[in-house]
Amino acid sequence: VRFHRVGTLRLLEILGEWSAGPGPLYRQLAEGLERSINQGDLRPGTILPSERTLASALAVSRTTVAAALREVKDAGYLDSAPGSGTWVRRIRGFNPAGGVSTPSGTVGRNPLFARLGAASDGTVDLTAAVLDPSPLVAETVEEAGRRIRHTVTGSGYHPLGLAPLRQMIAGWFTRRGLPTLEEEILVTSGAQQGLMTIAAAYIQPGDPVVVESPTYPGFLEALRLVGASVRTVPVHTDGLRSEDVVAAVDARSPNLVYFIPTFQNPTGTVMSGFDRRRLARSLVDRGVVVVEDESLVELSLDGEPTPPPFGSFFESTLIVGSASKAFWGGLRIGWIRGSEELIRRLSSYKTVFDLATSVPSQAAAALLLERSEPILAERRGQLISRRGTLMDALDQHLPDWEWTRPEGGLSIW
DSSP states (O other), X not given: OOOEEOOHHHHHHHHOSTTSSSSOHHHHXXXXXXXXXXXXXXXXXXXXXXXXXXXXXXXXXXXXXXXXXXXXXXXXXXXXXXXXXXXXXXXXXXXXXXXXXXXXXXXXXXXXXXXXXXXXXXXXXXXXXXXXXXXXXXHHHHHHHHHGGGGOOTTOOOTTOOHHXXXXXXXXXXXXXXXXXXXXXXXXXXXXXXXXXXXXXXXXXXXXXXXXXXXXXXXXXXXXXXXXXXXXXEEETTXXXXXXXXXXXXXXXOSEEEEOOBSOTTTOOBOOHXXXXXXXXXXXXXXXXXXXXXXXXXXXSSOOOOOOOGGGTOSSEEEEEESTTTTOGGGOOEEEEOOHHHHHHXXXXXXXXXXXXXXXXXXXXXXXXXXXXXXXXXXXXXXXXXXXXXXXXHHHHOTXXXXXXXXXXXXXX
């Protein structure tokens, strides 16, 4: 690691309005420091000013600074030694005493993971945007179970996924204007595993990654696990803007750029086809791989046609999709679409995670995709009704709040 000191004025500039939020000052300062490290503004090897200097500059007590630094250090972001000060660690989660620290020290800090599935009966759980299986979904999964006999053969290990399901997914991309072969599809145990596989394959500790803000928290946790340095770009009311992405890429030279151009999670916005083409042209010579998350692409709420996938315009794109949002999360079926070369590379990582995805779940997903039209029509009608109910409730009970009317997806921001 190349060590360098950050000046007090520069650190104040990086932290910005760190004390504007709720909670005790030491916690707000800790969150400000963690955010600055995640965004890459404080790089590995950065030596912080002394506790006394920080306390004076921030107009807080030395006790507050000490408590904040201790919390950030316990989270795996900082290290220190007598006489050498405190600095940003190169590998978050690495324990000099031996091995890697327990995951609780570096991941799982997001409530999405801490409370997933924990709501008791009768509780409306707002932790995650998910849907219960509809009667049509339940009937289709039940029928798939009756049909599964012909797929229960051989070892049951299909590292790339069942051929019929991969063919069906490839055909779906082709019908949307992105010609795709079976060999360009990797089936995963949900979109989350697809994102984790990509992170493991492409990111080394300290590598920069550009993501939207706000964005899907599951990918942020994957990036935290592999030790990425995250740089964010804002999502505006009209969606992600290509100039923001290009500026971040030029500033950080990231390995990956991750975004959700269609029904962005959680804002529900759509990046225009014009902006997709312009961004693709701008990224051609910049040597990045784009991860396009299409987990919500089938959940249009206004009936407007969606632009083609970003991967239609930019060859070095890995498109992640999922059956969880449109059908049912219990299936745990997702996929990655990319070139044959990229898919072969990712498959070697994916097999380390689970050897192969569940055959019964893949058979059920194939039948759901085959019968998707009535199921998706039912889903969209259900979501349109719920969106109206929620917006009416917001108008009535929280008239001072502002939000963006989502064009699709499962959330209001």
